[in-house]
Amino acid sequence: MKQALMLTMVLLCAWPALPGRAEVSLTEVPAAGQTHLQMKNEFFSLEIWPELGAQARSFLTRYSDREWCFPGDNAGHGALLRDCFVGTGYPNNELVMLPRTYEVAQDTPQRAVVKFRGTLPSGLVINKQVTMEADSPVLGVDFGMNNATGASVSKGLWAKSDIYVSGLRPDNHYFRPEVRGVNVSGWDEKLGQMQGEDFIRSPYEGWSAAINTGTKEGLVWLMDYNWLKWLYNCNTAWTAEWFYDTVTLPPGQAWTTHYDMILVQGFASVCHASENFIAGMSLSPAPTFAATKGPAPVILTHTLSRSKLGALQGARLTGRLREVDTGVVHDLEPVEVGDLTWEPKTVRQTVTVDPDIRVVAEVTLTATGPAGQAISEPYQYYWPGVSGEKFNLLAGAAVTTYYRAAPPKTKVYPKPANLTYYRKPEVKMLDFRGSYHEVWKVPEAATRAGVQDIRGSYFRTEPSFGSALSYLPEGFEQWFDYDLIVLNNVDAESLTDFGREALRDFVRAGGSLLVLGGFYAYGGGGYAGTQLEEVLPVEMNPKIARLQPLPNGKLRVSGTARALAGRRLSAAPTCFWWQEGKAKPGAWVELMAGEKPFLVCGTYGQGRVAAALGNVCGKSQPGRLAFWEDPEWVPTLGKVVRWLVFGEEKQSK
């Protein structure tokens, strides 16, 4: 018995180094009145604590014999699989520590599935399912929210892991795909600390990776790009996180998402990851390279492995190297990679190019997938040049010349059936108030126009967490509860993707929208490419988003005016600053500022929209009265609001 125990202990100690345990084991471990769940296969083991939000408080791998989760605390730090809601920090996040019950849904040598469930005080049900399979370094996680309450609920998932990759603080690096390339942050040997950008606000694909460049071990997460809002690593705290778009759930509806966590070994970097394969790439001058200017042999090194869906056969790389600044293209010799398994393969290509210029490698991997299907998947790697930043796009680098447009997202929001707009007996206005909103005097004008119920919501923006509004209607019904919505210098982000969707539906159904210019409107507000661009009666110039001075911005009523037809601004007040745009076909100009359109009106679906391209920057000068200080301004804006709310029916009053 004693010998058996000793043997068990020896085996346990040696486990991380032992290959070939091609089974999954699921063990319920009693722990201080609780039960923890230990899931283990030949690649890794993790221990999940249901009572602490079903987080994994321990993570060990076959490649390193150290604990990856850093020491935890009572706020739940130091774990993987942490679920939080966007918008609330620690320790007050209502979700992160939510106790869960669990149910073992499957426990076979090939697969273990555990379902966790918790209910928030509001009644929102949280589901999480963790799946581990034999022979696979992939951990699958399904997260779900089920609105069992009687009202709409808006929540965004924030997934988080606190780990030292390989259990080591040094050499951790984070690789995040964004529109400027792969954004790398992490350990700076010289400074002895983590460096780099935390937030990736323009993700390009749905993955993120944390690699220890010393051990070449790491994790790759694959998540749904369509719902991905931002990628994030708190570099000073060694975390890997990402945020989802907020989803609004009508009563009785549910939302689910799936992500995978894949253990990799043999990668020093990652530049692309998908369900088909994982790729790392680096570019370095050939050993013969001398520190002279001009073309020289450079070596492209590819590291490739299969991914979640299965082994690939006959993988082949083709592509080109493009000089970012000149556009000159250098074709790459195709290279046969062979079959891709979990054991990464390294292949190299040599190309002659000036190694001190910025280039992007644009390659395509073709292969036959596990189901015999043909796979052809392109990806890129940006190289800043020998003298460029140490990392590819390290924080603070003002590199903007390499840019790849983010792929469009496709997602369907759960919507209530039979949603219709009707004007309320007491006209209701929701006033989204951005910088300098009060200068416009919208509430005064709206009251004058017959709006009886005004609700203000305040804009806020900051570098770390972006933009937000102090109040946003929760669900579609709440948006439709208003008659007029005012975007007074607030950006698209603050409305959220759902909010923009609801706002568009609201206007299309007959609601009214007033948009006022400023730093955070139009191009500066990121309206281009969103639902707002579709609704607006103006065409923006997304390339000229900024405010421009108007040397002669005297306001006058346009000859095409409908809302302001017959009205005059006798003081000829001045608009000093303006944002470039013009009326869309079918729209018309109500007010001109000099020769520029100041206020444009139009319709969208059943609704009416007015958009001011002018703004309230500048100040009155001798002989140039600022338009907002003109006593005629409020009555004039009031006429516009009246048209927005009542259409032509009350314009004669």
Added chain:
Amino acid sequence: MLKHLLFAALILATLAPVCAQQPVSVSLWPDKVLYTPGETAQFAVTVTNSGPGAVAGTLAARVLWEMDDAQKLPEQAVTVAPGETKKLTFTWKTRDVLGCEARAELVVDGRTVAAGAEYFNVCPQKEVLRVSLHGEYPDLFTYNTPEYLASLPAKVGSLRRAYCNVMEFFGWCPDNFANLAPAGDLWANSYYESKTALQAAVAEGHAQGVRSLHYAAGYTWSRPGYDLVREHPEFAVYDTLGRPQAGGTLNVESADFGAHPDVRAGYNATGACWQGAFFNFARRDTVDWGIQQLLASKRMFGWDGVRFDGHFVVPTAYMAGGRDLDGTPIPSGEEGEKITAANTLYTKQQVFKVFPDYLFMYNGATYDAVHNRPLPDGVSMASQGGLVTDESYRTYYEVVSAWNSWKAFAGRMVQEADRCRANGGFAGGYLPPPWCVNPAVDRLQYCLLFAAQNHPFFSFPAQDRPQDVGGTHFPIQKDIFRFATRFSAFLWGREQERVPDPDQVVSVSTAGKVWWRDYVYERRRPDGRRFLIVQLINEPPTEFIQAEKQQLPQPLADVTVKFTHPVKQAWVASAEPELNYQRVEAPGGAVRVPRLAVWTMVVAEMGGETR
């Protein structure tokens, strides 16, 4: 018999402290902690007789400076009845000598029976920062109430008693950049302020010899900055989308509050509506706006100068990728550095035209450690008596800091001091807040700072933060600041330079490890006297700084400082355990320091050329 002897010894031991107490005490209090030359200093001397009989004698007062220069003041006869306290006043027309000690002795029958001393500085206003001991004004909230105004002498006194001679009003202004001369009496920013109270506090500082610097920065914080960006969009810095670039939060609800703050209701933190929106100082009109604010503020409040927490810089680190309103990238790299350096000089030039004695203190970098090169703005900031502190090493005590080892920190102190002094200014050590480090770290960091010719920055008065873990700086600072006040001429003297080849002029022998090679200075006085100054630092017991568990080094006995060249006379001075100094023998040029706790200064007047 033995029992009786032991009993007698016990009685004597118990009585000894009582017998040692003097029935008469003398204390001295200068009216200011810092004078300008030519001012008449007033020393209030208090004689208290707690003995049973009257005391009649002579009160002899004198002022000492350097190591042993002195001026006697006219003696005054005094008789103090039992239980009586008498107050006398001595005056002295101050001289430009930097650190001083005023000492009063009560002499009875040719014997000194009681003495008291205090310490102060004398320095021209233009170069007050040469002797700067910087502290924070105790309050972030000021009120125009009789109670508050009456408390000002004590508040300023809390700094003055700790020998702080420069106090900073942090975050006082309606906006860091846009409004430094508010029209109304009350306003809210992150705090709640009264113009009347601030003006009175500055005046009280002057009454006690404490100079006042006001906080300012080249970015927005509150409503006036928010409005300035609207009225002058051309002043701001923009991101690639054309939005003002900011390092902090824009909060419109707070801006609404800031437009109509109900200051009668008291403090409302929502006054800070736009934290750190940057201004474009590549434009000269933006710089001019800032200069006009400095001048207007000086006229309104009577400040002695400004402490910039980010001045008219192009661009800041936060401004990476920043653009002008028309989308043109704001100059960066070396071009930006050149503009920044020119802005700094231009600002000084414009302000000095109006206020020649104005003081400039900066939070800024003098050196690019990544590329190992001095920064041009470091030269500009230090020029003409500017004092530069670099916040980047404030967190040196954290394990991830590049300056986390004591040697690295000490080296940084030396480098900063040398760079700034070489350019006509002074260096300040931006040390961590007191709640971040334990008292041993505190003591070591201050000793290293002073030994390197550096100046302290941002000290907090004790009563302000009694809750702080590890106590406040002041219990430690007070001893060291007192020493620095008395011997400022040997820490920051005008004709003082670090000796580049210390082994040529001095050697130090000890059983332990002493840091001294970076701390050997030669000082040549205008009267021809020459001194070598050796600051001895007992090596910290750990390589790396232990923010929570740091221990002090074990005191060393018998440290010998041997000067290569003939020594006329020598002194040993220390702040530990309290200020003490004495002339010592130097046989063969060897000075013996009997005990080195953390920091001791050895001064030798040299007989011949030293190098």
